[in-house]
Amino acid sequence: MTTESSQQLPAFKGLVQETGAAFAAPADQSLFSSMRQAGIDWPVSCRNGTCRTCIGQLVTGEVAYDIPWPGLSLEEKRDGYCLLCIARPLCDFVIQRT
Numbered sequence: 380m381t382t383e384s385s386q387q388l389p390a391f392k393g394l395v396q397e398t399g400a401a402f403a404a405p406a407d408q409s410l411f412s413s414m415r416q417a418g419i420d421w422p423v424s425c426r427n428g429t430c431r432t433c434i435g436q437l438v439t440g441e442v443a444y445d446i447p448w449p450g451l452s453l454e455e456k457r458d459g460y461c462l463l464c465i466a467r468p469l470c471d472f473v474i475q476r477t
């Protein structure tokens with residue numbers, strides 16, 4: 380009998396709309412980190428959700444944030460805009476540049 384000391388969180392599938400680049404996106408790390416690990420270029424600066432350099436728009440999918448109010452308006456969030464440096468995936472997703 381074996382016991383698991385830690386549970387592994389799921390990795391979702393991410394896709395960049397413009398290039399078709401696909402990558403694994405673990406639920407416990409930012410979309411930007413997953414893209415970087417896959418060798419995908421994406422603009423980034425502050426990495427804390429304030430400068431908006433990394434902004435993208437979800438074509439499909441959903442994300443969550445660890446901070447209560449990232450640098451996006453309610454309307455932008457409704458329209459699928461997200462800050463990839465701090466957004467974590469909740470499911471498979473497609474992202475596009477803005």
Ligand code: FES
Pocket residue numbers: 422423424425426427428429430431432433434450462463464465
């Ligand atoms: S890099 Fe600044 S908000 Fe993401």
